[in-house]
Amino acid sequence: MTWTLQNDFVNNETVADNGNRFLIGNGYMGIRGTLEEHGKEQLAAVNLAGIFDKVGDGWREPLNAPNPLHTVLSVGGETLALPEKQPISHTQGLDYRHGIFFRKTTWAVGGGEVTVDSQRIAHMGRYHLILHRYRVTASAPMRLEITADIEDDIWELHGPHYSETAYEIQDNTILCSAKVQNGKDRVAVGRSCTLEGAEASYAERAKGLCFQVNLEAGKCVTLVSISAVCTTADSCSPEEKVVELLQEADYDTLFASHKDAWEKIWEAGEVELEGDDLARDTLNYSLYHLNSIAPRHADNLSIPARGLSGQTYKGAVFWDSEMFILDYFLFTQPEVARSMVRYRIDTLPGALEKAKQYGWQGAFYAWESQEGGFDGCSDYNVTDVFTGRPMRTFFKDKQVHISSAVARAIMQYVLVTGDKKLLAQGGARTVLECARFYYSLLVGYASSDRWEIHDVIGPDEYHERVNNNAYTNRMALATIRWALDGAKLLRESDPKAYKNFCAQTGAEELLPKLKKAAEKLYVPVPNEKGVIEQFDGYFSLEDADLAEVRGRLLDAKEYWGGAYGVASQTQVIKQADVVTMLEFFHNDYSVETLKANWDYYAPRTEHGSSLSACMYALLSCRCGDAKDAYPFFMKSAQADWLGGGKQWAGLVYIGGTHPAAAGGAWKVLAQGFGGLEVENGVPVVKPCLPEGWKKVTLKCCVHGKWYRLELTQEKGKIEEL
Amino acid sequence: MTWTLQNDFVNNETVADNGNRFLIGNGYMGIRGTLEEHGKEQLAAVNLAGIFDKVGDGWREPLNAPNPLHTVLSVGGETLALPEKQPISHTQGLDYRHGIFFRKTTWAVGGGEVTVDSQRIAHMGRYHLILHRYRVTASAPMRLEITADIEDDIWELHGPHYSETAYEIQDNTILCSAKVQNGKDRVAVGRSCTLEGAEASYAERAKGLCFQVNLEAGKCVTLVSISAVCTTADSCSPEEKVVELLQEADYDTLFASHKDAWEKIWEAGEVELEGDDLARDTLNYSLYHLNSIAPRHADNLSIPARGLSGQTYKGAVFWDSEMFILDYFLFTQPEVARSMVRYRIDTLPGALEKAKQYGWQGAFYAWESQEGGFDGCSDYNVTDVFTGRPMRTFFKDKQVHISSAVARAIMQYVLVTGDKKLLAQGGARTVLECARFYYSLLVGYASSDRWEIHDVIGPDEYHERVNNNAYTNRMALATIRWALDGAKLLRESDPKAYKNFCAQTGAEELLPKLKKAAEKLYVPVPNEKGVIEQFDGYFSLEDADLAEVRGRLLDAKEYWGGAYGVASQTQVIKQADVVTMLEFFHNDYSVETLKANWDYYAPRTEHGSSLSACMYALLSCRCGDAKDAYPFFMKSAQADWLGGGKQWAGLVYIGGTHPAAAGGAWKVLAQGFGGLEVENGVPVVKPCLPEGWKKVTLKCCVHGKWYRLELTQEKGKIEEL
Numbered sequence A, B: 001m002t003w004t005l006q007n008d009f010v011n012n013e014t015v016a017d018n019g020n021r022f023l024i025g026n027g028y029m030g031i032r033g034t035l036e037e038h039g040k041e042q043l044a045a046v047n048l049a050g051i052f053d054k055v056g057d058g059w060r061e062p063l064n065a066p067n068p069l070h071t072v073l074s075v076g077g078e079t080l081a082l083p084e085k086q087p088i089s090h091t092q093g094l095d096y097r098h099g100i101f102f103r104k105t106t107w108a109v110g111g112g113e114v115t116v117d118s119q120r121i122a123h124m125g126r127y128h129l130i131l132h133r134y135r136v137t138a139s140a141p142m143r144l145e146i147t148a149d150i151e152d153d154i155w156e157l158h159g160p161h162y163s164e165t166a167y168e169i170q171d172n173t174i175l176c177s178a179k180v181q182n183g184k185d186r187v188a189v190g191r192s193c194t195l196e197g198a199e200a201s202y203a204e205r206a207k208g209l210c211f212q213v214n215l216e217a218g219k220c221v222t223l224v225s226i227s228a229v230c231t232t233a234d235s236c237s238p239e240e241k242v243v244e245l246l247q248e249a250d251y252d253t254l255f256a257s258h259k260d261a262w263e264k265i266w267e268a269g270e271v272e273l274e275g276d277d278l279a280r281d282t283l284n285y286s287l288y289h290l291n292s293i294a295p296r297h298a299d300n301l302s303i304p305a306r307g308l309s310g311q312t313y314k315g316a317v318f319w320d321s322e323m324f325i326l327d328y329f330l331f332t333q334p335e336v337a338r339s340m341v342r343y344r345i346d347t348l349p350g351a352l353e354k355a356k357q358y359g360w361q362g363a364f365y366a367w368e369s370q371e372g373g374f375d376g377c378s379d380y381n382v383t384d385v386f387t388g389r390p391m392r393t394f395f396k397d398k399q400v401h402i403s404s405a406v407a408r409a410i411m412q413y414v415l416v417t418g419d420k421k422l423l424a425q426g427g428a429r430t431v432l433e434c435a436r437f438y439y440s441l442l443v444g445y446a447s448s449d450r451w452e453i454h455d456v457i458g459p460d461e462y463h464e465r466v467n468n469n470a471y472t473n474r475m476a477l478a479t480i481r482w483a484l485d486g487a488k489l490l491r492e493s494d495p496k497a498y499k500n501f502c503a504q505t506g507a508e509e510l511l512p513k514l515k516k517a518a519e520k521l522y523v524p525v526p527n528e529k530g531v532i533e534q535f536d537g538y539f540s541l542e543d544a545d546l547a548e549v550r551g552r553l554l555d556a557k558e559y560w561g562g563a564y565g566v567a568s569q570t571q572v573i574k575q576a577d578v579v580t581m582l583e584f585f586h587n588d589y590s591v592e593t594l595k596a597n598w599d600y601y602a603p604r605t606e607h608g609s610s611l612s613a614c615m616y617a618l619l620s621c622r623c624g625d626a627k628d629a630y631p632f633f634m635k636s637a638q639a640d641w642l643g644g645g646k647q648w649a650g651l652v653y654i655g656g657t658h659p660a661a662a663g664g665a666w667k668v669l670a671q672g673f674g675g676l677e678v679e680n681g682v683p684v685v686k687p688c689l690p691e692g693w694k695k696v697t698l699k700c701c702v703h704g705k706w707y708r709l710e711l712t713q714e715k716g717k718i719e720e721l
Helices: A015-021 A238-247 A251-269 A277-293 A320-332 A334-346 A348-357 A402-417 A421-441 A470-493 A495-505 A507-520 A546-551 A578-584 A591-604 A612-622 A626-637 A659-673 B015-021 B238-247 B251-269 B277-293 B320-332 B334-346 B348-357 B402-417 B421-441 B470-493 B495-505 B507-520 B546-551 B578-584 B591-604 B612-622 B626-637 B659-673
Strands: A004-007 A029-031 A046-053 A061-065 A071-075 A078-080 A089-095 A100-109 A112-122 A129-138 A142-149 A162-170 A173-180 A186-196 A200-204 A208-215 A220-231 A272-274 A443-445 A677-679 A682-684 A695-702 A705-712 A716-720 B004-007 B029-031 B046-053 B061-065 B071-075 B078-080 B089-095 B100-109 B112-122 B129-138 B142-149 B162-170 B173-180 B186-196 B200-204 B208-215 B220-231 B272-274 B443-445 B677-679 B682-684 B695-702 B705-712 B716-720
Touching: A004 A015, A029 A112, A046 A220, A061 A186, A061 A220, A071 A112, A071 A129, A078 A100, A112 A142, A129 A142, A129 A208, A129 A251, A142 A186, A142 A220, A162 A208, A173 A238, A186 A208, A186 A238, A208 A220, A220 A238, A220 A251, A251 A277, A251 A320, A251 A695, A272 A277, A277 A320, A277 A626, A277 A659, A320 A334, A320 A402, A320 A659, A320 A695, A334 A348, A334 A402, A334 A421, A348 A421, A402 A421, A402 A470, A402 A695, A421 A470, A421 A495, A421 A507, A470 A495, A470 A507, A470 A578, A495 A507, A578 A591, A578 A612, A591 A612, A612 A626, A612 A659, A626 A659, A659 A695, A682 A695, A682 A705, A682 A716, B004 B015, B029 B112, B046 B220, B061 B186, B061 B220, B071 B112, B071 B129, B078 B100, B112 B142, B129 B142, B129 B208, B129 B251, B142 B186, B142 B220, B162 B208, B173 B238, B186 B208, B186 B238, B208 B220, B220 B238, B220 B251, B251 B277, B251 B320, B251 B695, B272 B277, B277 B320, B277 B626, B277 B659, B320 B334, B320 B402, B320 B659, B320 B695, B334 B348, B334 B402, B334 B421, B348 B421, B402 B421, B402 B470, B402 B695, B421 B470, B421 B495, B421 B507, B470 B495, B470 B507, B470 B578, B495 B507, B578 B591, B578 B612, B591 B612, B612 B626, B612 B659, B626 B659, B659 B695, B682 B695, B682 B705, B682 B716
Parallel strands: none
Antiparallel strands: A004 A089, A029 A046, A046 A061, A071 A078, A071 A142, A089 A100, A100 A112, A112 A129, A129 A220, A142 A208, A162 A173, A173 A186, A186 A220, A200 A208, A272 A695, A443 B443, A677 A682, A695 A705, A705 A716, B004 B089, B029 B046, B046 B061, B071 B078, B071 B142, B089 B100, B100 B112, B112 B129, B129 B220, B142 B208, B162 B173, B173 B186, B186 B220, B200 B208, B272 B695, B677 B682, B695 B705, B705 B716
């Protein structure tokens, strides 16, 4: 396989997509796959993880750093920039084996040809560093001017986040310190430039350096930049740290160690697949995206819904992380999974606080979790295209299933890694507080003996404020059971910690209540046709054809959901909902039931979310039907490979990469086609491969031991390494 | 007092208002105060009570009869019609003592002047009959043509309701039979015409007659019409009944008996008031409206929200009837009140059926009740002005307080009339079924011991799907207590009927549950400032200024409520809500609490409903503040007197008369300013009159005995008659 994705043209229509498709990153930062000459109009950005700012009434969102890749070439006063100056040839792309962005562009200019040939990496291991090599070759003698700076006029959705930027230039090093308008934070960026291969004079500019070079015919000149990014979230003196990092940096050594680091990642994380090159390539490309945003530099960070591809969705962590992304890391890089899970445990105080604000008990996790568990979600998350008014949405206050995702992540972590210590380290408490939250939501009619959950939004966000959403109720029930299990495991494995846990949580009073709740909590059951109603009254809604509903749109950007959206009063749903529930609890249902629900909901699902396809694929596999699963699997695996995708929710921009689809693609591969589960502390598989697939090989780590899984049409083979 | 309201000009802007202001009626029909020459463009209509039809997907609404008042005068080929042919002088008006519409118009034409001078009545007592006298005087010799017909091309909101009309002309009598498109109903109209005072020739036309008259200077000719309207709801052969009615009809005798009937109504129903002529006149004008639509012709009909002024609000009965209108009749014409209450008792099956449809128990009365208790309310009651799409509204399914209004009406009927027999005649059962309905709505959190009511709309319709609306919870509690009281009264007064009641309803099992519910049902209590929160979370909404909220409208016709209306996320409310609750239960609260809530809610109330003002007036009186009450009283009393008022909810036309405001005005007069209550079977008063009011005299009937109440600034005097 080539491990390369590339694109041979650039125009205003593709530039945003390319920014996502050719993204590089190392978990600390994500650098969009735009070109050196690009600025904010082309959505160029160095997105930072875990540091946020809020300007006025705008949304709270992560910071983009001033851009140290900004480099502009001009020849005889003419700027060579895409797409304005049309090239003779152009290619840009990504070596996704090693996280290397590259471009090569040739322009006709000054009576000859000039070629820019560049590459860059966000170093895997030295997370603050960016390496950038920019080589210019000329076919005729030419006078070049290369401007290398740190651009502070950057793309921001709800900025401006910087109130002031200060520049300092020392020899060939540009230093930029940007003050965040919150008065608390700073972002420091340094860029050390070396020009190789030709004599040059240089001049200082406001934001950087300008090199003047007289290049001979057939010769090249190379601008080598090593840049560093630090923030007050990393260091109390980020400017000094940047200088320090740049001093000891050596391009070639760093480049080699970067590639080694990626090779190590693939050693465990690659999926080999014989018989379907496109599936193999797109899947590994998806895994590249996951790896390039995995929070390896921290021990309690998670992955935002749009990765590090922009400020979209406020850089926040959604249920995507636990329900779609986590499993890949759990099985292949448990230390990353641990960081993701610890993020949730460590942000428990934010979840307790949120529950209290709404009058509930226990832990109500943020729908859009930022640092400290702060909920970045607004009460007005969609803009009405007809009136321009913000629409009251209920993602934040009613999408209560988020806490169950957290509980699942903790218990899944314990199940796969066997690491019960996490339970004593806050894990059991967190699960218990999630269960306490659901307990506080339970209502019962005076005239009935069962308990229900009312007024929620399920995964299908188009239907607001519904009662007894099957997914939510089932996950709440699971959470209550996990809390009971977690407490039991803790009591058995660490009696002393259990005592503390009880003292801290009042578990001894709560656990019997949870036992009762587990008996009384109503979960919708299949009807006579085997279909589970998504929520009370769903079957009474208009059973309109999806295409017809789409045809009712008056504006392509209008929101399908909310009170009056085209889908709201119909059975058309945004994404897998009952299907997601059945996938996670497939062992509780007959194959007939799984199939009946798949058949019912598939034609009614818009797949308006990239989370949807993988759940349909997984459930198909549970029904033994790899053929039905395959197109949904490919949709997930290609979510970023192909680009495109839904860019708007109302007037809100939601573009970027799709880590949940990537994680979902792996889940389909390993858990769907492979049937991977953990039983008694060891992996088991039960392959159900698509036609034409000869062999799938992947590795996984269960209870600290590594295994190689070989799956063929006939059987699955598990070898301990 | 003159008992006359009139208007001296007519144009396209006033024609709709005049139709309401000069309405005549007798409960069987309402005839809009338009002119003889007016047709559907001017909203001319003969609205019928209690007979409905639904065309296709349109709203189900009452029928308008073909119009037998339609009369057109032309002189020398020129049609004399307002407003097209401008008159020299014009007046039109209403003698509201006797329900006589009149008009007088003089035009310059044919070298002289022609005057039309007419009057009409809807006979009070002979409910099918309309009398119409149309006199033409000329100042110079003229050749007139008077066309008298039965116009079947009529104003309809959701028509056409007639699939076919057949005409028959026998001598001077025009007969029209209109087939309703439902294939089941027919409306027959007959018009018997006599021309007096001049020789005339006449010719038959398709829909009537055309009289040709050569009128001498200074002479007049009079067209006397007696018309009759019958439907298949009255008779299986309405055509024959019309002929029969016309045969025995004599204009002068009928006119005299009509006036006598009105005099009898006023004997009990008039309010005398010294010291404020405008208040006196507008109040009695309001009572005229109530009397002209009182269902005297039937023993189980009620009053629609827009009376008989049009098809607005589908001719349906709302909570207006029980909470705002009933009391006037209860105290002054108990037989009308009895018909209204019996309407609800007799439509219990519809309410039981509606509850079942929604999965509740007991009686869930129709929000917009048509015949048989059928709910005419749509799930889409408002049209979005921005998209033209119907908006999902929740009046029908969530405005559950309607059943409590029915329960109140029955118990109030028993309280005021002393007629306990009604309890055995379905009254106790109906109240119990209303209580059973609320019992089925009660929910409790697993973690709490109280019961609540969730997901409702209170009287303030701008805030949808709220929890623990104070009004709703308090009325539900009252209903539960009424059910207990009603059962007890029945047991004591009629043990045999009680036994049947128990057998029919299973009351013995239900009553202990209701007792428990009465203890556990949560009713919001005053906060530290004495203010009761309208519903859970209301105080957390934006506390925006009413004028500012109004200023946020992008379109004058847009709906303030719903999910995204300008009021929805603010504390601005449509109408009295907590204030209504406190008025009905004022004895349970201190004057300080009543006042604190009045002060809090008054500036936040849009009064977007004509039901609102009287509740503010009443509560002011409970606080001993007639001065604050007065403008709200006048607003209620003048609702139809002044005309105007809110004409649109979204794109839905809501114009017409306002019986609830009229009833509310009487409530303020008698119960607010007068302090009228029933204690131990006799009336008590406690006057609190506005400044300048010298004496108020009114009559009332309590427990079958008639009383004259005399109220002055100093005291109240009650004299049994």
